[in-house]
Amino acid sequence: MVIREMLLSDIESVRDIAAHTWRDTYSTFIPEEIQDRVLNEAYSAVAMDNRFKSSLLLVSEKDEEIMGYAFFSGELSGKDIFLESLYVHPNHQGKGIGKQLLLTGLTKFKEPTSLSLTVYKGNPNISFYKREGFKVVTENMGDFFGHPVVFTLMKKNLKWTG
Numbered sequence: 001m002v003i004r005e006m007l008l009s010d011i012e013s014v015r016d017i018a019a020h021t022w023r024d025t026y027s028t029f030i031p032e033e034i035q036d037r038v039l040n041e042a043y044s045a046v047a048m049d050n051r052f053k054s055s056l057l058l059v060s061e062k063d064e065e066i067m068g069y070a071f072f073s074g075e076l077s078g079k080d081i082f083l084e085s086l087y088v089h090p091n092h093q094g095k096g097i098g099k100q101l102l103l104t105g106l107t108k109f110k111e112p113t114s115l116s117l118t119v120y121k122g123n124p125n126i127s128f129y130k131r132e133g134f135k136v137v138t139e140n141m142g143d144f145f146g147h148p149v150v151f152t153l154m155k156k157n158l159k160w161t162g
Contacts, residue, residue, distance in 0.1 A: 001097065003104040006057035006069060013066035014059070015043045017089045024090040029122045034147045055084060056108055060097045067092040070101035077110045083117040098128060106158070114157050121150035129154050 006014065022035045030038075041047065051057060056072040068088035074081040083105070088097045106112065119126055121139060134154040142151045 001060055001062045001067070001100070003058055003060050003100055006052075006059045008052070010059050010066055010069075011043075011048055014069050015039070017066065017069060017087050018043055018085075020089055021087045025123055025125065026120065030120075030144065030147060030149065034144050037145050051084075056105060058101055058105055060088070060101055068097045068101055070098075070105050072105045072108070074109065074112070076108060079111070079113040081106070081109055081112045081115045083115055086117070099132065102132065112158050114155055116153065116155045118151050118153050121152050126152065126154075129156075132156065 018039055022030075022039060023032070026035060051071055054073060056076070058070045058072075059066050060068040068086075070086045071084040072081055073084050083102070086098055086101060088095075088101075106115065115134075116137075117129065117134070119129065134156045137153045137155045140151045140153070142149055
């Protein structure tokens, strides 16, 4: 398995992983039509173009198949990083891919002190983030196109030894 920076040619594979992962993870509490609207907006050409300009985009690849991806935002020399997305195709979950994407992403930043993320309450993968040392900071009510959701902000303090 190789972790590398995402290319424009990877966008369709990333969209496919997002769709499969959302269906697998959120179908019990976010209706499919709402999922489709969120995904169409989040992975539109404009949104992806903006990510390529402002974020660190990584993919996990094996035998020319993209298995997962992670999007990080924050200045490479900054101290606070935000994990925008970390998705692994359901067929490849539980193999350490998410952890490798997370660790590889952190190495691209110069001595970061914290990593934060937002996850939707009810997401069974919250346990992954807790195992990785993230703590719940706050929960906020929100919505996707009128469908109520609870956004859970999680944060992990990082220690670097030089």
